[in-house]
Each structure stands twice: as structure tokens, then as C-alpha cells.
Amino acid sequence: QVQLVESGGGLVQAGGSLRLSCAASGRTRYAMGWFRQAPGTEREFVAAISWTGGSKSYADSVKGRFTISRDNAKNTVYLQMNSLKPEDTAVYYCAADTTSSYSRRRVDDYNYWGQGTQVTVSS
Numbered sequence: 001q002v003q004l005v006e007s008g009g010g011l012v013q014a015g016g017s018l019r020l021s022c023a024a025s026g027r028t029r030y031a032m033g034w035f036r037q038a039p040g041t042e043r044e045f046v047a048a049i050s051w052t053g054g055s056k057s058y059a060d061s062v063k064g065r066f067t068i069s070r071d072n073a074k075n076t077v078y079l080q081m082n083s084l085k086p087e088d089t090a091v092y093y094c095a096a097d098t099t100s101s102y103s104r105r106r107v108d109d110y111n112y113w114g115q116g117t118q119v120t121v122s123s
Helices: none
Strands: 003-007 010-013 018-025 031-037 044-049 056-058 066-071 076-081 090-097 117-122
Touching: 003 090, 018 031, 018 090, 018 117, 031 066, 031 076, 044 066, 044 076, 056 066
Parallel strands: 010 117
Antiparallel strands: 003 018, 018 076, 031 044, 031 090, 044 056, 066 076, 090 117
């Protein structure tokens, strides 16, 4: 069983930065990802990282602004978000893909999810 707890969300002005954290318990040798969901929309891929951290993947909408990283000694994955835009406003979810060590992009690839943390970017 894997438990994921996100933290670090909040309210920020456009152009600002936030860092999200996701603490994992249980087994940790698997890929991790971040997704987001705005009201009235489907959950969408943001970023993913392989077990070793050697492979990372980003959605085009966040590439160059967001950085995913992990500290396996602390069982924690991070999402550094810079140059935030109002359209980044959403609930951000951390997810674990315990069936693979590679970074994948589909919601259905992930079998454990955190409770989500709200990110609101004001204009």
C-alpha cells in the first residue's frame, strides 16, 4: 500500500513561484507524477519522473517553467513551479505508478493518488 500526501499549495500572484511536495510511504521504487484538475475539466498530466530521476517528462504547457525532482532518501517528490500564470490554477495531485519505474503521462498509468492541493494564481 502506498500513501501520498501533498503540501505546498496556496495563493500566488501571476509571475510568482510555488514548490509542491509529495511525501510517500510504503514502497518507493516506482515512477511518480504530478497532475492537475481545474473546475469543469478533466485531470491532466503536468510532469513525471522515473524511479532513478534520470527520465523526466513535462506537458508542453509547463515546459521551461516547472521542474520535477525527487529525493529518494526522503521518499519525496517535488514540483517547482515558476512564472506561474492564472491558467495554472487547479488542484494539483501527486500520483504513483507502482507498475513501472519509467515516467509515464496518462492518468490511467497511475494507481495511487494523493488528496490534492489547491494552487490559485491571481492576475
